[in-house]
Amino acid sequence: MISRLPAPRTQDPTTAPALRWGIMGPGWIAERFVSSLHKHTNQQVTAVGSRSAGRADDFARRMGVPTAHSGYDALLSDPAVEIVYVSTPHPQHHRCALDAIAAGKHVLIEKPMGVNARQAREIVAAAHHAGVFAGEAMWTRFLPKFDVILQIVDDGMLGTVRAVAADHGEYFTTDHRIYDPALAGGPLLDLGTYPVAFARWFLGDVSTVSAIGQPANHELNGQISAVLGHVGGGQSVLNTTILANTPTTAFVAGENGYLEVPGPFYQPGPFRVVPRDGEPLEHTEETAAHADGLHFSAVDAARRIADGAIDSDIHPSADVIATLDIMDRVRAQIGIDFAGD
Ligand SMILES: NC(=O)c1ccc[n+]([C@@H]2O[C@H](COP(=O)([O-])OP(=O)(O)OC[C@H]3O[C@@H](n4cnc5c(N)ncnc54)[C@H](OP(=O)(O)O)[C@@H]3O)[C@@H](O)[C@H]2O)c1
Known part of the structure; x- marks a missing residue:
C-alpha cells in the first residue's frame, strides 16, 4: 500500500562548483539556458560564439555574457572557456562537439546528442579518448520531479x-527550423526524443518496434x-507530431x-499516483x-x-545512445533519412 511520496534528492543547484561556460549557437534554447544558469546557479557564462559577429554581440549584451566571439573556432580558442554548451541545430551537434572536444573542452550537448546513435557513439568515444566530459542536456531527466x-x-x-504511454505534439508554422529537412526536421528529434527516453526509463531496452x-x-515527416x-x-505507446498541439501527457502503469x-x-x-488499493x-x-529547469543538467x-568524471550518472551516455538507437529503428520502419546519417 502506498502511503506517501518520496522527496526529491536533488541537491541545491547553487552548491555546485562553478564552471566557466561558452555558448555555441546563440538561438532559442541558448537564451533560456543562460537565463536558467543566471537565475538558479553560480555557474559563470563566460563567452558566446556565433557564426555572425553581430549575433554574438547582441546575445552577449542582452544576456549579460562578458565575451562575444565571431565564429565557433574563436570560442574554442578562448582559454577562459572550460565547457561548451552546444545549442546548434541537431545535425551540427556532431561536428561542434567533436571540435570542442579536440580543443580540450568539456561538452554539454542539447538533445538529441546526434541525429543518430552512430554520431553519439563517436562523440562519447572522442570524449573518452580526450578525458573530457560529454553529456546530453536532456533536461527532463535532471528535474527534481523525475527524481x-x-x-x-x-x-x-x-x-x-506493464505499460507506459507518452505523447509530445506541438503545432509549428512552416517557417520554423523544424520544417527544414537540411536541419533533420520533423517531430522525432525535437519532440519524439522525450517520449522515447521516457519509455526506456521505466521499461528499459526494446525488443520490437x-x-x-x-x-x-x-x-x-509530420507525425509518428x-x-x-x-x-x-x-x-509502450508513443506519439509525436508537429501538425497539432497535443495534451503532452504521460503515464506509467x-x-x-x-x-x-x-x-x-x-x-x-x-x-x-493512483494506487490499485487506496487513495490517490x-x-x-x-x-x-x-x-526555470535547464540548469539542473548543467549543475x-x-x-x-569536479569529481573528475567524464559521464553523467543521472543521464549516462549509454542511455543517450540507447534512445537514439530506438529512434533509428523507428525511422528505418517509416523510411526517414536525416542529413548526417
Ligand atoms: N531542451 C529543450 O527543451 C530544447 C528546446 C528547444 C530546442 N532544443 C534543442 O536545441 C537545439 C537548437 O534548437 P533552437 O530551437 O535553439 O534552434 P535555433 O533557435 O535555430 O538556434 C540554433 C542556433 O545554432 C546556430 N547554427 C549553427 N549552424 C546552423 C545552421 N546550419 N542553421 C541554423 N542555425 C545554425 C545559430 O546560431 P549562429 O548562426 O548565430 O551561430 C542558431 O541561432 C536543437 O538541437 C534542439 O533539439 C532543446
Whole structure:
C-alpha cells in the first residue's frame, strides 16, 4: 500500500562548483539556458560564439555574457572557456562537439546528442579518448520531479511496470527550423526524443518496434506513432507530431497502481499516483518552463567534472545512445533519412 511520496534528492543547484561556460549557437534554447544558469546557479557564462559577429554581440549584451566571439573556432580558442554548451541545430551537434572536444573542452550537448546513435557513439568515444566530459542536456531527466518519479518506480511502489504511454505534439508554422529537412526536421528529434527516453526509463531496452508515420509535406515527416515491446516485458505507446498541439501527457502503469503526469510531462510540474488499493497521492509542484529547469543538467555536469568524471550518472551516455538507437529503428520502419546519417 502506498502511503506517501518520496522527496526529491536533488541537491541545491547553487552548491555546485562553478564552471566557466561558452555558448555555441546563440538561438532559442541558448537564451533560456543562460537565463536558467543566471537565475538558479553560480555557474559563470563566460563567452558566446556565433557564426555572425553581430549575433554574438547582441546575445552577449542582452544576456549579460562578458565575451562575444565571431565564429565557433574563436570560442574554442578562448582559454577562459572550460565547457561548451552546444545549442546548434541537431545535425551540427556532431561536428561542434567533436571540435570542442579536440580543443580540450568539456561538452554539454542539447538533445538529441546526434541525429543518430552512430554520431553519439563517436562523440562519447572522442570524449573518452580526450578525458573530457560529454553529456546530453536532456533536461527532463535532471528535474527534481523525475527524481521522485524514478524513486517511486525503482522502489516498486507501482509493482511490476506493464505499460507506459507518452505523447509530445506541438503545432509549428512552416517557417520554423523544424520544417527544414537540411536541419533533420520533423517531430522525432525535437519532440519524439522525450517520449522515447521516457519509455526506456521505466521499461528499459526494446525488443520490437512497430511505427507508422505521415508526412508534413512532400519532403518531411509530420507525425509518428510507435508501439515498443521491451526486453524485460511491458510495452509502450508513443506519439509525436508537429501538425497539432497535443495534451503532452504521460503515464506509467504497474500491477499495483499507475502514475499519471499531466502535460507538459517533460517540464517541472505536478503528477499523481493512483494506487490499485487506496487513495490517490499528489506530487505538488508549480509548472515551470525552460528558464526555470535547464540548469539542473548543467549543475550535474559541473559536479561530475569536479569529481573528475567524464559521464553523467543521472543521464549516462549509454542511455543517450540507447534512445537514439530506438529512434533509428523507428525511422528505418517509416523510411526517414536525416542529413548526417
Ligand atoms: N531542451 C529543450 O527543451 C530544447 C528546446 C528547444 C530546442 N532544443 C534543442 O536545441 C537545439 C537548437 O534548437 P533552437 O530551437 O535553439 O534552434 P535555433 O533557435 O535555430 O538556434 C540554433 C542556433 O545554432 C546556430 N547554427 C549553427 N549552424 C546552423 C545552421 N546550419 N542553421 C541554423 N542555425 C545554425 C545559430 O546560431 P549562429 O548562426 O548565430 O551561430 C542558431 O541561432 C536543437 O538541437 C534542439 O533539439 C532543446
